[in-house]
Amino acid sequence: MKKTMKRLSALLIGMMIALSSAMAVYADEGYTYNYDYWGDIQYSPDAYEVSGVYSAVDFGLETGLKTPSGLFVYEDMIYICDTGNNRILEIQRTGSQTLELIRVIDSFKGGEGPETFSSPQDVAVTDDGYIFIADTNNSRILKLDMDLNYVMEFTKPVDATFDQDLSFLPYKLAIDTAGRVYCVATNVNKGLIKFEADGEFSGFIGATEVTYDWTDYIWKRFATQAQREQMESFVPTEYDNIYMDYEGFIYACTTHVTKSTLEDGTADPIRRLNMMGSDILIRNGEWHIIGDIYWGDGGGYSGPSLITDITAFDNDVYVGLDKVRGRLFAYDDQGRMLFAFGGNGNMDGYFKLPSAIDHMGYDLLVLDQQDNSLAIFTPTEFGKYIYQAIDQFQAGEYAESGDSWQKVLELNGNYDRAYIGIGRSLLRQEEYEEALDYFRLKWDDENYSKAFKQYRKEWVEEHIGVIFIIVFAVLCIPLLVGKIKAIKHEIDQADIFRDYKQ
Incomplete structure (x- = not known):
């Protein structure tokens, strides 16, 4: 009987501890929330x-x-x-x-x-x-x-x-x-x-x-x-x-x-x-x-x-x-x-x-x-920075908007919208490669595609000379090598024919 009472007491204490822990977690969470990508x-x-x-x-x-x-x-x-x-x-x-x-x-x-x-x-x-x-x-x-x-x-x-x-x-x-x-x-x-x-x-x-x-x-x-x-x-x-x-x-x-x-x-x-x-x-x-x-x-x-x-x-x-x-x-x-x-x-x-x-x-x-x-x-300060970032973006102040979103991240590092906001501000500043990183982090496929398209266009424009040389080399060098081999073959055949006549 005493063992049973002890077990029941232990079980009751355990349940109370679990309940108090759950209540503490809930209290810490607050009542403001959002949903992530998942x-x-x-x-x-x-x-x-x-x-x-x-x-x-x-x-x-x-x-x-x-x-x-x-x-x-x-x-x-x-x-x-x-x-x-x-x-x-x-x-x-x-x-x-x-x-x-x-x-x-x-x-x-x-x-x-x-x-x-x-x-x-x-x-x-x-x-x-x-x-x-x-x-x-x-x-x-x-x-x-x-x-x-x-x-x-x-x-x-x-x-x-x-x-x-x-x-x-x-x-x-x-x-x-x-x-x-x-x-x-x-x-x-x-x-x-x-x-x-x-x-x-x-x-x-x-x-x-x-x-x-x-x-x-x-x-x-x-x-x-x-x-x-x-x-x-x-x-x-x-x-x-x-x-x-x-x-x-x-x-x-x-x-x-x-x-x-x-x-x-x-x-x-x-x-x-x-x-x-x-x-x-x-x-x-x-x-x-x-x-x-x-x-x-x-x-x-x-x-x-x-x-x-x-x-x-x-x-x-x-x-x-x-x-x-x-x-x-x-x-x-x-x-x-x-x-x-x-x-x-x-x-x-x-x-x-x-x-x-x-x-x-x-x-x-x-x-x-x-x-x-x-x-x-x-x-609150958190809410003000969110509105400030949105207002600055709409006013065309893209760098300032990115800074405001960065302040939001300092207050909440899990805030998806801030990553996307920084990415969009970088996109408008034509910093396409940096923008890709932020969009990739938060699985923003649509904006990632926009940034990648511009990044690809920019990269091609910057490397058009090298691309031309490589394309030229790929297409022309085999032809040139083949031509050289053909000429060399003709020369060799001519030498053989000359030696034969002698």
């Missing part, structure tokens, strides 16, 4: 740190936020759609960690309908001083001036292409420089609804491609009418959110994806639409732009990342927000993941149910619908 998770220094988390109390409000859904940043102003309270909060960022409530927008002046809001889901502000509000349950998009005077509204399209049996429930919106409105509406799966600046409906753009299984298609051909009605229709999916970048292109994201379509690459949860509605997002990364590439179950969460909102910087880096595990995924203009961070939880830097994201400079702002709070993240 798909292994590589933890890294944090690219962002929490600047502050703010609730209604911090804004001096007696009534707390209630299911906030929309977020918009304009210069130093932050607009929050406090959906459950039917109001818009206008907040000014007066310092890196200081936010000041300017006004609560819960009504406006003018118009023929109600002068209050009903479940507003999104808001946008334009350079010419107008506020657009997706007043969802009032079935309209409002356009107000900065004094909250009614200007106009965008209502349900009266058009054969819009199902008149559907209610018009504008959900998310974006406004271009000409005042045109692009809207995501609940239950509309034909793409983005587009209104001209005068309120005229001008059609749908950017509908996602229809995907279906051939076996389902064949089965539908032979199924009865009742069976077909019970089967899922082959229709485009709906968008969840949109964001218009500085060039006027629209980033759109959708959570209407499946595991199978994400795995085989047929689903595009993030798209970049031009004015024709075509997807022009570049996908040159090793992995699909889907957030996490592994979907292990744990903590009550399962399944793939669901990108519910997106924002984009002026250097074409874009960040998607995953509502499943509360993570943020940043990608460069080539579709390579720069980093991912975040998670679900109650601590600062984690979320319960993130609903919206925007940026102020390189700072990221995330709205948590369940925690009823706004979190602000600022780049």
